[in-house]
Amino acid sequence: MRPSTSSGQTEVVRVTHPFPQSLLVIGSGNMAGAMLRGWFAQGLDPASVTVVDPSPRDLSAGVRHLTGIAPDIAPPDWLLLGIKPQMLGDVAPQLAGIDLSQALVVSMLAGVECSGLRAALPSARAIARIMPNMAVSIGQSVTALYAEGLGEADRDRLESLFAMLGTAEWLADESQMHLVTALSGSGPAYLFRFIDSLGKAAEGLGMPADQAARFAMAMVRGSAELAHRSDETPAQLAERVASPGGTTRAALNVLDADAALDRLLAEAVDAAAKRSVELGQ
């Protein structure tokens, strides 16, 4: 946008965007692919991006695509790691031929800590970790950020780029990455399962399957938005739905008996966090 000056003349504003000069992406599947599409929509130049992936997902026009790491890859400003954690051991030695002395490595690998990334990519200028989630594809991820000893310019840039894809928040302690992975990284799957299970419950009691699925989905969508906009906590909102002696209380009594739901989710999140620790080893 070009704002007018008080004299009525149009002032040319030079926008300094936060995108890296050159972005090398290793592994562009569900997550890295969705991030790239989000950034392209916000102005990232496809010509500044090189994607290395034998079978990338929905590659955008204008991006340089390689099926493997080639010796002529120019030293990148950012290196985004979008491979599975289990692949790092194979991929890292191939990256040894690329000059990473100017590169900020941004890793989305679940479980792999900064020390493991540093050992795998010893020549990198700096290393940061992120934990986004699948809602990155609609610009509504909550992305956790973590880095040690990162300069202010890198921190600002990282924060700006992930704020473009939803919200971004720094973690003070790396061990929290395992928990955030188990909470908001894997979390969309828990909610998708809940929606599916709720629809199936109504179907089992006699509702047509497609209608039950539609109602379950619409209810979750509206309720999540309501909870997001409300000043009250989700726990308080649940109490507001439950009329004394009514239908909701009858259902909540089932979920709350022996803290069944709390215990189930605590167990599920604990299993995910433990798996995150294992993936880093």
Ligand SMILES: NC(=O)C1=CN([C@@H]2O[C@H](COP(=O)(O)OP(=O)(O)OC[C@H]3O[C@@H](n4cnc5c(N)ncnc54)[C@H](O)[C@@H]3O)[C@@H](O)[C@H]2O)C=CC1
């Ligand atoms: N899927 C999710 O919801 C989330 C995933 N993550 C993390 O994101 C990373 C990627 O996950 P997804 O995108 O779901 O997986 P994905 O399987 O969709 O993407 C991985 C990509 O790596 C490519 N690849 C395989 N071998 C390669 C090689 N040697 N060189 C370059 N590319 C290669 C594959 O072709 C694929 O496109 C994982 O480390 C995961 O922990 C983090 C948060 C959420």
Ligand SMILES: O=C(O)[C@@H]1CCC=N1
């Ligand atoms: O399941 C996984 O390992 C990845 C990390 C968080 C979500 N998906």
